[in-house]
Amino acid sequence: MLVPLTRDALEEIIPPIATGNQYSFYWGKWRDLLQRLFVSFVALVVTWLLGKLAGSGGETIKLIFDIIAGLYWLWGPVLWASVRNGKYRRYPYCGFWQGQVLDVFITEELVGEEQTVNKWGELVVIENRERQINIEVGDEEGFTAITKAPINRLYRVIKPGQIAEMLVLSKTPDLSRIDKITDVYFPQHNLWIGEYPYLRRDIFRQLSEELGGYSSDSSAKRGKPPIIRRRRR
Structure with a gap:
């Protein structure tokens, strides 16, 4: 059958943002978490270096990027699950x-x-x-x-x-x-x-x-x- x-039904059944099950899938195992922590560390170093090159201006913007980079280990699964959902939602x-x-x-x-x-x-x-x-x-x-x-x-x-x-x-x-x-x-x-x-x-x-x-x-x-x-x- x-x-x-x-x-509308498709967009409701396959959500644009990760569900709990989808977040858990991309959270993965300890190895996956360590990889995301490493990416967060590297991203923080990059934003720190860019902040040094930019001088004292744009402190608010720098703080925002620091928070985003530092918390990648936490919000990364949401990103990748949402990207995967989007590929199916395009049909x-x-x-x-x-x-x-x-x-x-x-x-x-x-x-x-x-x-x-x-x-x-x-x-x-x-x-x-x-x-x-x-x-x-x-x-x-x-x-x-x-x-x-x-x-x-x-x-x-x-x-x-x-x-x-x-x-x-x-x-x-x-x-x-x-x-x-x-x-x-x-x-x-x-x-x-x-x-x-x-x-x-x-x-x-x-x-x-x-x-x-x-x-x-x-x-x-x-x-x-x-x-x-x-x-x-």
């Missing part, structure tokens, strides 16, 4: 998509590389790999997509045949060509899976109840199999 949504058309899980499998993905020197002075490249869950979803019209995420034991409940929902984005008004997909929602488990939490989850859950017609208090508990409705355009 594919239900076109208005432009003119979107739709609510409902299908089902076709397959679930595990892969090892390259997530980064580090260069080091061994005891013989040789350059060694160390690959950082991470096991990820891959979930293939599709509908009766033949559309398929794969979403990935780091392995989490909560994802064990995802099985082929279960309902999957997401937002799809397109450059064509009839959504005949899907250019981007968002994180995937599994209403029977109230569970989200994806590389990045693009959506306002509270709003998407409302859409799921209104358009998807699935209630975890009804069909899931009665054990009914998921139903894929015919796509509407």
